[in-house]
Amino acid sequence: MEIQMTRTSAPKAKPEDESKLAFGKIFTDHMLMIEYDEGRGWHDARVVPYGPLSLDPACSVLHYGQEIFEGLKCYRTAQGRFQLFRPRDNFERMNRSAQRMGMAPIDVELCMKGLLALLDADKDWTPHSEGTSLYIRPTMIAVDPFLGVAASSKYLFYIILSPSGAYYASGLAPVGIYVEDQMVRAVRGGVGFAKTGGNYAASIVAGAQAKHKGYAQVLWLDGVHQRFIEEVGAMNMMFVYNGKEIVTPELNGSILPGITRDSVMKLAQLMGYTVCERQMAIDEVIADARSGRITEAFGTGTAAVVSPVNTICYKEEEVRLGDGGIGTITLKLYQQLTDIQLGRAEDPFGWTLQL
Ligand code: PLP
Ligand code: COI
Numbered sequence: 001m002e003i004q005m006t007r008t009s010a011p012k013a014k015p016e017d018e019s020k021l022a023f024g025k026i027f028t029d030h031m032l033m034i035e036y037d038e039g040r041g042w043h044d045a046r047v048v049p050y051g052p053l054s055l056d057p058a059c060s061v062l063h064y065g066q067e068i069f070e071g072l073k074c075y076r077t078a079q080g081r082f083q084l085f086r087p088r089d090n091f092e093r094m095n096r097s098a099q100r101m102g103m104a105p106i107d108v109e110l111c112m113k114g115l116l117a118l119l120d121a122d123k124d125w126t127p128h129s130e131g132t133s134l135y136i137r138p139t140m141i142a143v144d145p146f147l148g149v150a151a152s153s154k155y156l157f158y159i160i161l162s163p164s165g166a167y168y169a170s171g172l173a174p175v176g177i178y179v180e181d182q183m184v185r186a187v188r189g190g191v192g193f194a195k196t197g198g199n200y201a202a203s204i205v206a207g208a209q210a211k212h213k214g215y216a217q218v219l220w221l222d223g224v225h226q227r228f229i230e231e232v233g234a235m236n237m238m239f240v241y242n243g244k245e246i247v248t249p250e251l252n253g254s255i256l257p258g259i260t261r262d263s264v265m266k267l268a269q270l271m272g273y274t275v276c277e278r279q280m281a282i283d284e285v286i287a288d289a290r291s292g293r294i295t296e297a298f299g300t301g302t303a304a305v306v307s308p309v310n311t312i313c314y315k316e317e318e319v320r321l322g323d324g325g326i327g328t329i330t331l332k333l334y335q336q337l338t339d340i341q342l343g344r345a346e347d348p349f350g351w352t353l354q355l
Contacts, residue, residue, distance in 0.1 A: 001042070001043070001045050001110060001113075002045070003032075003045045003046060003047060003113060003114055003117040004044075004045070004046040004047070005046070005047045005117065005121065006046065006047065006048050006049065007029075007030070007049070007121065008029045008030060008049035008050070009049075010049075011029050012028075012029055014124075014125055014163070015127070015163060018127045018128065018129040018132055018165070019129065019165075020165075021127060021129075021132055021163060021164060021165035022164070022165055022169075023135070023162075023164045023165060023166065023167045023303060024135060024137075024162045024164055024303075025162070025164075026162060026163055027050050027160055027161065027162050028050060028122040028125040028134075028160075028161040028162070028163070029049065029050055029121065029122055029125075030047050030048065030049060030050055030118055030121045030122050030161075031047070031048060031049075031050045031051075031118070031158055031159060031160045031161075032045070032046070032047050032114045032115065032117065032118040032157075032158060032159040033045070033046055033048060033156065033157070033158045034046075034106070034110070034114060034156075034157045034158070035154070035155070035156055035157075036104045036106075036154060036155040036156070036157070037153065037154055038104075038153035038154070042104070042106055042107070042110060042157070045110065045113075045114050047114075047117050047118050047121055050160065053156070053158075055143060056143070056145035058145040058146065058147055059141070059142065059143045059144065059145055060142035060143070060144050060146060060152045061141040061142045061143065061152075063147065064142075064149055065196070065197055065198045065201070066101055066102070066103060066141070066142035066151075066152055067101075067139070067140065067141050067142070067196060067197040067198075068094060068097040068098055068101055068103060068139070068140050068194060068195055068196050068197075069094075069137060069138065069139045069140070069195055069196075069197065070090040070091070070093065070094045070136075070137070070138040070139075070195060071090070071135065071136070071137060071195075071302045071303060072084065072085065072086070072087055072090045072135075072136045072138075072259075072302055073085060073133040073134060073135055073136060073164075073302060073341070074119060074123060074126050074133060074134040074136060074161075074355070075126065075133050075134075075341050075342050075343070076126045076127070076128055076133075076342075077342055077343030077344075077354075078342055078343050078344045079343055081343065081354055081355065082119070082123045082126055082354070082355040083341070083343060083352045083353060083354045083355060084115075084136075084352065084353045084355070085259075085263075085340075085341050085351055085352055085353075086259050086263070086351045087112060087115065087353055088108055088112065089259045089262075090138065090259065091106070091108040091111040091112065091138070092108060093195065093257065093259070094106070094111075094138060094140070094195070095108070096193070096194070097194035097195050097196055098140065100191055100193070100194040100196075101191065101194055101196055102151040103140055103142065103151070103152070103155060104140075104155050106140070106157055111138065111157075114159065115136065115138070115159055116355065118159055118161065119161075119355060122134075122161050123355060125161060125163050126163065127163045127164075127165075129165075131165060131166050131171060131172075132163065132164065132165050133163075133164060133341075134161055134162070134163055134164070135161070135162045135163075135164040135302075135303065136159060136161055137159065137160050137161070137162065138157070138158075138159045139157070139158055139159070139160070140155055140156070140157045140158075141155065141156050142154070142155055143155060143156050164303075166305075167234065167301070167303035167304045167305075167307075168216055168304065168307060170216070172307070172308070172326065172334065173308075173326075174307075174308040174309060174310035174311075174324070174325065174326060175215075175216035175217065175307060175308070175309055175310070176214065176215045176216060176309070176310065176311035176312070176313065176318075177210075177215055177216065177217050177218070177219045177232055177299075177309055177311070177312055177313070178209075178210035178213060178215035178217070178218055178219065178313045179218075179219045179221065179282060179312060179313060179314040179315075180206045180210070180218045180219065180220055180221065181221065181226060181314070181315060183202075183205065183206045184220065184221065184222070184223035184226065185199060185202060185203055185206075185218075185220040185223070185230065185254075186199060186220070186223055186230070186254040186255070187222075187223030187224060187254060188222075188223070188224065188252060188253050188254050189253065190223070190254060192223075192230070192253065192254030192255055192256070193251070193253050193254065193255065193256060193257060195256060200233075203218060203220075203233050206218045207233055213313070215311075215313060217232045217233045217234065217235075217299075218232065218233050219231075219232050219237065219312065220232070220233075221282060222252075222254065223254065227281050227282060227283070228249065228279050228280060228281055228282070229249050229280045229281075229282055229285060230249060230252075230254060230255045231249065231255040231256060231258075232299050232309075234301050234303055234304055235258070235260075235299030235300055235301035235303075235304040235307060236248060236249075236255065236256070236258040236260070236261040236299065236300050236301065237249065237297065237298075237299055237309070238261075238264065238297065238298055238299070238300060239280070239285065239288075239294050239296075239297045239321075240294065240295050240296035240297065240298075240322075240327060240329050240330070241288070241293055241294060241295070242293060242295060243295045243296075243328075243329070244273060244274065245273065245274040245275075245276060246265070246268050246273055246274070246275045246276070246329070247275075247276045247277075247278065247280060248261065248265070248275070248276075248277055248280075249277070249278075249279065249280050250277040250278055250279060251277070252279075258300055258301060258302075259302065260300040260301050260302055260304075260305070260306070260337070261300045263300075263337060263349075263351065264300050264306065264333050264337060265277075266349060267333060267336050267337060268329075268333060270348065271332065271333075271336070273329065282314060285312070286312070286314050286317075286319055289312060289319045289320065289321050290319055294321055294322065295322050295327065296308070296321065296322040296327025296328070296329055296330050297309040297310075297312070297321040297322065297327075297330075298327065298330040298333075298334075305334060305337065305338065306330060306333050306334035306337060308325075308326045308327060308330045308331075309321055310322065310324045310325070311324075340352065
């Protein structure tokens with residue numbers, strides 16, 4: 001399928017002061033759109049000027065939340081080129097989300113072709129400064145104008161781009177997390193592993209309460225026992241034991257299989273650390289933080305990269321993780337990962353795609 005290109009006649013001014021770039025607030029000049037109709041498949045792939053969508057108010061997405069999305073980044077490399085990090089993994093995960101949400105799968109190579117056409121128009125929006133990137137947001141919505149609860153016969157896939165700074169206003173400074181012991185985010189058999197809007201909608205009240213108490217994000221517990229650690233709002237969690245072993249909750253169907261999680265586990269192993277995926281009970285984590293067995297903790301995510309976590313609050317009691325600063329292993333992993341993403345270090349796993 002060819003990608004049609006309509007360039008904007010009114011290009012916007014690019015942000016001048018990159019030090020003020022927040023996350024996901026500014027959008028580029030163009031977007032990619034591909035439509036799906038049952039019986040016809042995906043069609044009409046096009047890059048068009050960025051702008052509002054026109055949707056029938058009866059669209060399924062607006063009533064029943066049949067929506068999925070992804071998040072990846074385009075980086076400016078040390079050599080002045082542009083590169084993507086594991087982009088096919090995002091589109092493959094999007095298809096796993098699509099399957100769970102009863103939505104139409106989309107060919108990964110079509111997504112790649114569309115993304116590259118969009119970047120051909122807008123990659124110059126990728127900011128230059130350390131810690132910034134062009135955040136890429138692929139999205140799929142159900143656009144059947146039908147109020148019955150059933151799979152839609154029409155979908156819209158689109159990609160928008162946002163020149164972004166750090167996800168947390170604090171940048172690489174350590175953040176505190178609040179363990180939510182009343183509300184749950186997902187349960188086994190539900191849609192926790194899918195990147196679908198409802199998971200995030202369900203997290204907003206708890207997130208606001210945690211912020212009000214002074215914590216950057218919520219750490220979710222499992223929805224059955226409310227005992228095992230799942231993940232944080234926008235990242236997977238890792239705990240360093242005794243300065244040498246990295247432990248992370250296993251993938252159980254209710255947490256997002258993070259691409260950064262997988263990358264960091266592989267890099268850590270290559271660097272000689274032991275990595276263990278297992279169930280982690282919150283009482284065990286609190287006891288291990290108190291006794292000092294946990295020497296560092298951090299979250300991983302595309303937006304969050306590798307974010308040090310220095311405090312955890314459970315049942316209104318705050319416990320420090322490690323020495324309160326940025327852990328040595330956390331920093332090493334942050335550096336190794338971002339060096340690969342920015343083309344400053346060799347890419348031993350072939351993760352990057354140069355444009
Ligand atoms: N968990 C949740 C709930 C997320 O939203 C994200 C962000 O995408 C992650 C984990 C990390 O996933 P990834 O590393 O693929 O960005
Ligand atoms: C990402 O890291 O790409 C995400 O999707 C996190 C988002 C919920 C802000």
